[in-house]
Amino acid sequence: MKQSNLWLALFLFALFAPSGPVRAGDNDEVRNCTWCHGTSGQGYMVAPRLAGQRPQYIESQIRDFHDHIRDAPFSKQYMWGATAALQPDRARALAQYFATIEPKPANDGNxxxxxxxxxxxxxxxxxxxxxxxxxxxxxxxxxxxxxxxxxxxxxxxxxxxxxxxxxxxxxxxxxxxxxxxxxxxxxxxxxxxxxxxxxx
Ligand code: HEC
Ligand code: HEC
CATH class of the missing domain: 1.10.760.10 (Cytochrome c-like domain)
Incomplete structure (x- = not known):
């Protein structure tokens, strides 16, 4: 990461992540997602990065998991449960929260x-x-x-x-x-x- 990007990431982290009046509500709510989606939502194992994703898209996917339209094996196994009781206003707040985090590229292709x-x-x-x-x-x-x-x-x-x-x-x-x-x-x-x- 370039030095300037590192500072930007640190700045955004300080601004949005740990304490503060995160619009996603309390940190426990965010942790319900990041224990699979990785630190700051940067993705981990089979759970994709949410950081920097378009908020409207995150919301639409949460709806699709909730309504069982997004039905691939990992969707079923992990996200149907995670969205079963997620209210639309909480989904929106989480989407907006993850969208503001600076995304890091995976750099893992061929x-x-x-x-x-x-x-x-x-x-x-x-x-x-x-x-x-x-x-x-x-x-x-x-x-x-x-x-x-x-x-x-x-x-x-x-x-x-x-x-x-x-x-x-x-x-x-x-x-x-x-x-x-x-x-x-x-x-x-x-x-x-x-x-x-x-x-x-
Ligand atoms: C038990 C692990 C687990 C938990 C908890 C979890 N996720 Fe996921 N999530 C996944 C996996 C695995 C996928 C990939 C599904 C697939 O490949 O079909 C995923 C996919 C997603 C996607 C689709 C992203 C995209 O790029 O299409 C969104 C949005 C998402 N999760 C949001 C959330 C939110 C918000 C929470 C917290 C309320 C959460 N997840 C909690 C494992 C989890
Ligand atoms: C006509 C517009 C359009 C074109 C052209 C298009 N996409 Fe998409 N793409 C979308 C939309 C809308 C979504 C939202 C997901 C959905 O359909 O539910 C999406 C979703 C995706 C996703 C899912 C991302 C995630 O986080 O899970 C991938 C991957 C993707 N597109 C790849 C591609 C690739 C590769 C091409 C070119 C071969 C392409 N798209 C062409 C509109 C388009």
Whole structure:
């Protein structure tokens, strides 16, 4: 991490994390999430990073877990229970809290396929009917409104999400991703997940 980013992270941490009038309410409430999602929500094992994620997206996913629409194995196993009794106003407060934390990139993809991933991300593959991810997720994969930030999520998480849509999990009506992801082959998924894990 560059020195200036480190100071920014420390500053944000001091501002939002430990004490203070965190809008997410008390720290016990946040700890209910961070014991799986890692310190400051930076992700841990199979639980993805929440730090820096778009707040509207976090809320929409909590609704999907709660309503059992997001139904992949880890969603069922971990998040159905974690959201069963979460009231919408608490979900909103937690979403806003995690969104303000500076995200750290996982940097854990395969370097050799990152350049290929970047090309697919920016340009798509028109002859294979693969759309440019850039059009919705933004030039730096930072997301907008309820479209999530992808930059810096972990390789394994990105890969499993892209594979699982193709397998029919989490087929939210109206979401573009089941169709988008089902056009991707294993090679494109590997390249995209690698590239995105390095984006900061
Ligand atoms: C027991 C572990 C556990 C707990 C507790 C937990 N999570 Fe999760 N969470 C996970 C796992 C694992 C996933 C990934 C699910 C998947 O891959 O399908 C996840 C996924 C998510 C996602 C989707 C993120 C994305 O990028 O799509 C959100 C949002 C989320 N959790 C929010 C929360 C919040 C808020 C809390 C606290 C109220 C919480 N989680 C508590 C394990 C947990
Ligand atoms: C038409 C707009 C659109 C395009 C194009 C698009 N996405 Fe998405 N993407 C979304 C939306 C909206 C979501 C929110 C999740 C949902 O559908 O429930 C999402 C979610 C995701 C997620 C889940 C992130 C998380 O935290 O779990 C991944 C990964 C993803 N997109 C990857 C891609 C990739 C890779 C491409 C290009 C091949 C792409 N998307 C193209 C709109 C788009």
């Amino acid at each position: 370097r050799a396929s990152a350049a290929r991933g970047r090309t697919v991300y920016m340009e798509g593959i028109p002859e294979a009917n693969i759309v440019a991810c850039y059009a919705c997720h933004g030039p730096n994969a930072e997301g907008v409104r309820d479209i999530p930030r992808l930059g810096g999520l972990s390789y394994a998480y990105l890969r499993s999400r892209l594979e699982q849509w193709g397998q029919g999990y989490h087929s939210t009506p109206g979401s573009p991703m089941p169709v988008v992801a089902s056009q991707l082959g294993p090679e494109e998924i590997e390249a995209l997940a690698s590239y995105l894990s390095f984006v900061r």
